[in-house]
């Protein structure tokens with residue numbers, strides 16, 4: 001896949017002014033992406049459910065740039081407040097893709113972004129934020145060069161660009177579920193882009209819920225990017241990548257057949273492995289909190305006692321994601337409220353499998 005294109009330059013005498021806007025969701029990985037190499041290429045394939053309530057809305061404003069240089073100046077506002085650190089990351093992302101989109105060097109860009117979830121909730125926002133930006137960029141290409149008229153090509157390129165911004169963002173482009181990374185058993189899978197996965201899932205997963213129980217609002221001590229880096233020296237790295245491939249093979253089958261028990265055992269193992277890898281990194285670190293462990297024990301006890309399909313997963317943080325079919329919402333919802341929420345900050349976020357990004361006029 002080579003998206004480099006020196007022809008995507010604007011007429012210097014008629015540089016445009018305008019804006020584009022997208023809403024893009026977060027996603028929750030079932031098989032985790034943990035470890036990367038080269039230019040944002042994953043060490044193993046990952047699979048995620050696309051979320052709905054947790055999303056980012058991003059408006060990208062453009063106007064002619066006054067100076068002639070190689071920079072891509074970016075102003076960035078989160079809920080109206082300037083965010084210099086995030087602006088710098090986005091500027092680095094844009095400057096890194098000027099061989100794909102050389103027109104970016106001709107424009108002054110301002111990004112107005114907001115998240116549906118509270119800033120301080122400790123919820124990862126890079127997947128929704130970077131995918132929303134990538135979509136805005138593809139909209140610019142569509143607008144300026146009348147290209148990417150085919151939706152499949154549009155979202156594929158957006159996934160490629162989103163990956164360069166943040167690996168997990170490549171998976172936020174499609175309804176219901178996405179798979180990123182080459183896997184021998186998945187036709188069309190690639191390390192460079194995520195592919196849609198909805199049609200491979202049994203209907204039971206299409207309306208799955210993800211209730212997030214917040215354990216801590218503190219920002220992470222170790223960023224995901226630093227965590228990926230530590231995998232390069234982790235003594236368990238090779239077996240982990242093998243395990244991820246095997247997990248994915250088994251999950252593909254369980255997802256097609258709607259086998260909740262196998263699905264649950266794999267996603268819980270993935271979550272615990274992710275955190276075990278952090279604990280066995282050098283330097284080692286721990287992102288789970290005592291409350292996370294207590295909740296995990298309670299989820300497992302509840303499952304055995306009630307015989308209900310409630311499973312957990314974790315991101316790179318202490319908050320517990322609870323996955324279950326929507327038909328059990330009442331019984332499971334009550335258990336989460338009464339037995340889990342009080343162990344954390346008391347705050348929960350109700351999310352469910354979603355339909356993917358939307359362009360906003």
Ligand code: DP6
Pocket residue numbers: 028029031032033034040046124126165166167168169224225228274315316
């Ligand atoms: C634990 O996508 O945030 O959420 O590519 O460095 O931006 P970068 O990392 P990022 O890593 C996410 C890791 C994870 C698992 C996952 O989403 O697959």
